[in-house]
Amino acid sequence: MAKPSVNPPSAPATVESLTPRGRKTRDSLIGAARTVFEDVGFLDTRVEHIAQEAHVSYGTFYRYFESKEEIFYELSTRLFEDVHHHREPSESAGSPAEKLIASNRAYYEAYRRNARLMAIVEQVATFNEDFRLVRQEHRRQLTDRTARAINRWQRDGRVRADLDPVLAARAMAAMVDHTLYLWLVQGDTADAEALLDTLDSMCLGALGLGQG
Template sequence: MPESSVNTAPAAGPSTLTARGRKTRDSVLAAARTVFEDVGFLDARVELIAQAAGVSYGTFYRYFESKEDVFFELSNQLFTEMHSGEPSFSATPRERLIAANHAYYEAYHRNAALMAIVEQVATFNAEFRALRHEHREQLTARTAHAIGRWQRDGLASPDIDPILAARTMSAMVDHTLYLWLVQGEEADKEALLTTLDQMCVGALGLR
């Protein structure tokens, strides 16, 4: 039976569930993540996710409309975790930037297997690519705002565009970690992170 023909009613959102329902939904999410990381997005099936969660086919569709639906939720959770690190406001700009880089590394390291699937799906799914772009833009806007504030305070170079600087630094850090943690490119951890920090600090001309 085609997976798309099973579900006839909208999936229940977390806010409408009982405590038991939320627990079951969370177990389906956890199982889905394991399946995606084990076999990839293309080979993942609702049947495999239901089996991994120990629930029936119908129970899956009580909470999610499709494997795409559950993947989108996992990705939203992932992006929120990846971009939630916020160092103390008492830190200097240089310290804040380095702390943000290292928090992102730790989050990437914890989630490298799922990040590999995220990058895969973004190459062929336009809707998911838009979701990925939306989260990137949120991070870019937050970083650009901080850079602009540092420029006004005379702490960063006034000759760079805050938005372009935020985008290019994010791309540099993201791709470097992807090559290292996902593609398996050899690197010394401390040397790599120190180099990323130096590149970012130098690019902004932080004093």
């Protein structure tokens, strides 16, 4: 991420070196940063805004983070972990169709919880090259996991053998991601259950999976 415009007097402390109180302050700054970013956007956010929201001094911020870019990176990493954690179709009991539907629904719930921050993340990725690469890496990890599940189902004879697992995973992720973005961020109107059922049906149809 980009370096701060004002250099702190010393490098921020590492998480491992912090006391419990220090970790609490750091987490408070991250929570405050989320509030400010969601309220005014990335470009208009200043370090002093975050410090004020967290009820700490300007200098205290720099004990933990070098810049607003660094704290945004930390916040986004936590966001990605929340949104993508349950996205991979599991190897637990259930048919491939049931696993895929459960994965889509879990992703929807996480996206809905984080829609305001997701909007800012997608915006920043359009003009910050470093963060665009970070966003791409998180997408790659997601689609790679889905591709492995598709490949597993192909070996079991459950999914169309003519599909490229990686391309199929990317195409499905793009469809679901963009649909949820237009719906939850841009405000497109749709019946929730009908839209989710449609996304599920399109994913299942693309893979040649039945509902059972």
